[in-house]
Amino acid sequence: MLDFLHADAWETAEKLIGCELVYNDHNGKRGGIIVETEAYTASDPASHSYKGRTVRNAAMFESAGTIYMYQIYGKHLCLNIVSGNSDGQAVLIRALEPTKGIDFMKRQRRSDILTQLCSGPAKLVEALALPKQLNGQHLQKSRLLLLKTSRKFEISRSGRIGITKATETDWRFYVKDSPFISRPG
DNA sequence: GTATCGATGATCT
């Protein structure tokens, strides 16, 4: 089912576009279709795994399908899905098109604007109310579900966002013309 | 519409 996660991160990042990500707990289900991702590998100067394993990035060196969450700029959490073969690769989930639990997500984000509920890596974590304790857990043993869907999209790629190194590497994937991505192509 | 800037704290040097 999740075999495709074992591919290298740039392949997995493209294949994750169009999958549905859903979190389920006592507050119900909420989630959406993945419409924007970025790939990171251990040989990539922009990656947290570039200088080897540390306490923070340990989850990136676990098996494919492990969840890697980290805190950035003091307050924001970002969600990654580990890919590759326990070699420090992961895919950052950058944006969702909301499908489930939209009222819940509007309350979490204190916003009624549908296209802005999950249009950024920290926004979607806030919208789904993902706990940082997911870090290091495997998808199949967690409350986070990753589902294949039949929807097909036209996928575009570009340089990654918000990094200072390896900005020329086109490892960002997104749904062409989607209003739900973090910023226009 | 685009550009710039401060918040904010864990992680690493």
Place this chain on the structure above:
DNA sequence: GATCATCGATACC
């Protein structure tokens, strides 16, 4: 002490 895989507010065109 410097560096952030960000966001939202503000200023300006």
